[in-house]
Structures are given as C-alpha cells and as structure tokens.
Amino acid sequence: MPDLHPSQWHPARDYPSSQQPHSPSEEEEDDEVKKLPPFYSPRPIPISRDVSELDINLSSIGEPRSSFHQRNHNHNHPNRNHDHDSHSETGSEHHSELPGLVSPQFTPPSTPGIQTPSVLNDSLHRLPRGVPVDSSLQNGGCGSKKPKLLEKLPEVNCVVRARIPTTTGTEMFLHLYQNSEDNKEHLAIVFGNQIRSQSLDRVREGETEMDRLIRGAYNGRLYPGRTASKQSEAGEAESSRQQTPRQAQAPMVRIHSECYTGETVWSARCDCGEQLDEAARLMSLPNPSTGQPNGGIIIYLRQEGRGIGLGEKLKAYNLQDLGNDTVEANLLLRHPADARSYGLATAMLVDLGVSDLRLLTNNPDKVRAVEGPNRDIVVRERLAMVPIAWRKGGIGGIQSEEVGGYLKTKIEKMGHMLQMGSDS
Numbered sequence: 001m002p003d004l005h006p007s008q009w010h011p012a013r014d015y016p017s018s019q020q021p022h023s024p025s026e027e028e029e030d031d032e033v034k035k036l037p038p039f040y041s042p043r044p045i046p047i048s049r050d051v052s053e054l055d056i057n058l059s060s061i062g063e064p065r066s067s068f069h070q071r072n073h074n075h076n077h078p079n080r081n082h083d084h085d086s087h088s089e090t091g092s093e094h095h096s097e098l099p100g101l102v103s104p105q106f107t108p109p110s111t112p113g114i115q116t117p118s119v120l121n122d123s124l125h126r127l128p129r130g131v132p133v134d135s136s137l138q139n140g141g142c143g144s145k146k147p148k149l150l151e152k153l154p155e156v157n158c159v160v161r162a163r164i165p166t167t168t169g170t171e172m173f174l175h176l177y178q179n180s181e182d183n184k185e186h187l188a189i190v191f192g193n194q195i196r197s198q199s200l201d202r203v204r205e206g207e208t209e210m211d212r213l214i215r216g217a218y219n220g221r222l223y224p225g226r227t228a229s230k231q232s233e234a235g236e237a238e239s240s241r242q243q244t245p246r247q248a249q250a251p252m253v254r255i256h257s258e259c260y261t262g263e264t265v266w267s268a269r270c271d272c273g274e275q276l277d278e279a280a281r282l283m284s285l286p287n288p289s290t291g292q293p294n295g296g297i298i299i300y301l302r303q304e305g306r307g308i309g310l311g312e313k314l315k316a317y318n319l320q321d322l323g324n325d326t327v328e329a330n331l332l333l334r335h336p337a338d339a340r341s342y343g344l345a346t347a348m349l350v351d352l353g354v355s356d357l358r359l360l361t362n363n364p365d366k367v368r369a370v371e372g373p374n375r376d377i378v379v380r381e382r383l384a385m386v387p388i389a390w391r392k393g394g395i396g397g398i399q400s401e402e403v404g405g406y407l408k409t410k411i412e413k414m415g416h417m418l419q420m421g422s423d424s
C-alpha cells in the first residue's frame with residue numbers, strides 16, 4: 001500500500017488491487033458468510049447449559065438505557081428539552097404533570113387537551129402505508145437476494161418479563177430472552193397485553209408461585225400482597241374486560257438492532273434512535289376501529305453496529321470521517337457490510353405466538369430473513385420507515401451531513417426501499 005497519511009488515503013484509489021475493498025460477488029459472500037459464526041454479533045460465546053435451566057442475572061439487566069421517549073431530535077444540545085407538553089396519544093391517559101421530556105414524535109403539534117382522539121387523519125396519527133409482500137415470488141416486494149439461513153431456528157427462552165409504564169402513558173412489557181447461540185440479553189418489547197411468551201409461561205420444575213410472580217409469569221396485574229400467578233375468577237373477568245381486543249390484522253413488528261450511539265448518546269450519524277421511537281409511537285397509537293393502542297412487538301437484538309460491535313463501529317466512524325461511506329468503512333475493517341442475522345428474532349416471534357406480521361422496515365434483507373428457514377413466519381406487509389425530516393409536514397427529525405450520507409449509502413449500496421429525500 002502506498003505510504004500515505006490516512007487523511008489522503010482512499011480505498012477505491014489507494015488499495016492494492018488484491019486488497020481492494022469491493023462489493024462482494026455472491027460466491028465471495030458465501031465464503032464470507034461461511035467464515036462467520038452463525039450468529040455473528042460479533043463474537044458469540046456458545047453456552048453449554050440447557051436454555052431452560054438458565055438462571056437470571058438480575059444485576060446485568062437494564063442495559064442499555066434506551067431513551068426512546070426522551071430523544072432530542074434537533075440535536076442542538078443533547079440535554080435540550082423541547083417545549084411541547086407531554087401528552088398521551090393513546091387517548092387513554094393524560095399526564096399533564098410530566099416534564100417536557102417527551103420527543104416530538106410522541107407529542108402532537110398542538111396544545112394537549114384541545115384535540116380529541118377522533119383527529120386521526122393527520123400524518124402523526126396515521127400508520128405508514130403498507131406495501132404487500134410475498135417472499136415466495138421473485139419480485140415480491142422484498143428484493144431478490146436469498147438470505148443465508150440456518151437450517152434450524154435457535155432455542156430461545158424468555159427468562160423474565162416486567163411491565164414498564166412509559167413516559168407517554170402507554171404501557172409495555174419488556175421480555176428478556178436467553179438463547180442457545182450467544183450470551184447476550186436480547187429483548188422483546190411488547191405493546192398490548194394479549195401477546196404471551198410460551199417459554200415464560202411454561203412451569204419450571206420446583207418453582208413456587210412467588211418465583212413465577214417474580215419472573216413475570218402471571219396473568220392480569222401485580223399488586224401488593226398478590227400470592228398466586230393465576231388470577232381468581234373475579235380477577236380474570238376484570239382482566240378480560242381490560243384486555244386489548246385482538247387486532248384483525250397481523251401485528252406490527254419492528255426488528256431493531258442495538259445502536260448505542262444513536263439511541264443513547266444523541267448521535268446524528270444515523271436514524272436508529274428515531275426509528276426506535278417511531279416504532280414505539282406507532283404501536284402506542286389508538287387503532288381507529290377499537291380506540292385501543294395498535295399494539296405490536298419490537299424485537300431488540302444486541303447486534304450493535306450491524307453486528308460488528310461498538311468498538312469496530314467507532315473505528316468505522318473514523319474511517320467515514322476520512323472519506324469512506326458506511327459500507328467501505330466496514331470492508332476496510334475486514335467486516336462484511338452487514339454482519340447481522342435474524343434467526344433469533346424469528347425464534348422469539350414464534351415463542352410470542354406470532355405466525356404472520358406487518359414489518360416496519362426499509363431493509364429488503366430483513367423481510368426474507370425473519371421468515372426463517374421454513375417460512376416459520378410470514379411477512380404480509382412492509383411498512384416503510386421514512387425519516388421524519390423527509391416527511392411532508394414532519395416536525396424535527398435528524399438532520400446532518402452524516403445522516404444524509406448514511407441514508408444515501410443504505411439506498412444506493414444496500415438496496416433499502418426508500419427514495420432519497422422523499423416521503424413516498
């Protein structure tokens with residue numbers, strides 16, 4: 001390689017041809033993928049114990065501090081609170097006493113209290129347009145690339161579930177999973193109270209009723225003094241009255257990969273934090289026909305930096321500042337452009353009783369990959385995630401030179417199904 005200062009060096013020009021980073025051919029991709037462990041993210045440590053016997057390490061739970069209701073979308077200052085009052089969009093509760101921490105996506109651009117939930121025709125209250133998907137067809141709305149899938153889904157086990165009231169007034173149930181492939185705590189963020197985890201509800205040998213209550217394997221709600229995981233008849237009648245009605249449509253699902261920089265430390269290099277917020281907001285919106293929240297599931301996978309890990313992603317950012325795009329930077333670091341896999345997401349969704357879904361994504365690879373090796377799950381529709389800054393009448397959104405380049409590369413090199421700068 002020529003002896004150049006890094007700031008003068010560009011991969012396309014200055015790499016010896018044998019080392020030139022390039023878009024891999026299908027064969028090369030095959031080789032590249034074979035070299036990767038099945039759940040590369042980035043170095044899984046296989047666990048030998050039976051997943052059903054895994055114990056809960058409570059001290060390690062709680063990371064990362066996802067700030068999806070408190071995100072700063074202007075990025076002028078990380079701690080800036082915007083000036084909208086907080087307002088529940090579900091129409092179910094109104095917390096006028098909450099501080100102004102709620103992000104603009106969660107806050108209608110009006111004074112809380114003067115609008116009724118019947119105003120469902122403005123862009124904030126509508127779901128994105130669904131595009132029908134059929135992955136069995138060559139041009140079925142999800143690209144033509146066949147994902148490399150394992151023959152068998154990994155084993156997953158939901159070890160604990162807890163109710164989380166959120167700053168918008170919507171409640172969700174956080175499900176923490178362990179699995180047979182790595183030691184990471186992957187999560188399912190479940191909106192609505194109809195979706196149950198089969199592995200969580202399964203009775204464990206020797207467990208007491210208190211054990212079940214503590215690990216979240218109860219129905220209805222917890223209250224001081226409750227001792228039984230199953231409710232009394234009166235309690236059951238009350239909970240079925242409060243249960244969110246089953247939606248006629250397949251549930252909305254977002255499969256999200258961890259992004260510490262975009263979700264926690266206000267990075268304007270990517271739109272990851274905004275996408276996480278938006279998925280939660282859409283799942284909290286009232287369904288026009290029932291008035292109840294739409295509900296849905298965010299599968300939160302710990303595959304930081306598209307699977308290369310935070311340290312490597314930070315190196316990639318330095319390479320980006322030296323003039324490379326996101327794909328080139330990964331390849332220069334000897335990583336694939338995208339090192340993720342979605343088998344764990346499929347297995348978690350199967351555990352949550354999902355057989356078909358509407359997927360919030362622009363990424364064609366996710367659609368086929370989440371369906372699993374035997375089409376264990378079917379994606380019926382794709383709901384586009386259009387950046388807020390590109391939307392007509394959209395308020396805020398991430399705006400920076402870096403996020404512009406990031407989205408451009410996704411569209412031009414990774415086949416993401418979006419039109420640059422457009423909200424269609």
Ligand SMILES: Nc1nc2c(ncn2[C@@H]2O[C@H](COP(=O)(O)OP(=O)(O)OP(=O)(O)O)[C@@H](O)[C@H]2O)c(=O)[nH]1
Pocket residue numbers: 255256257258259260269270272275303304305306307308313316317326330360361362363366385406410416
């Ligand atoms: N290697 C690398 N990873 C990045 C970069 N920017 C963001 N990421 C990671 O990309 C992942 C974001 O992916 P997702 O939110 O699942 O979205 P996606 O696959 O791009 O597609 P959508 O479903 O359309 O959002 C996170 O793990 C981020 O940490 C980057 O410049 N380099």
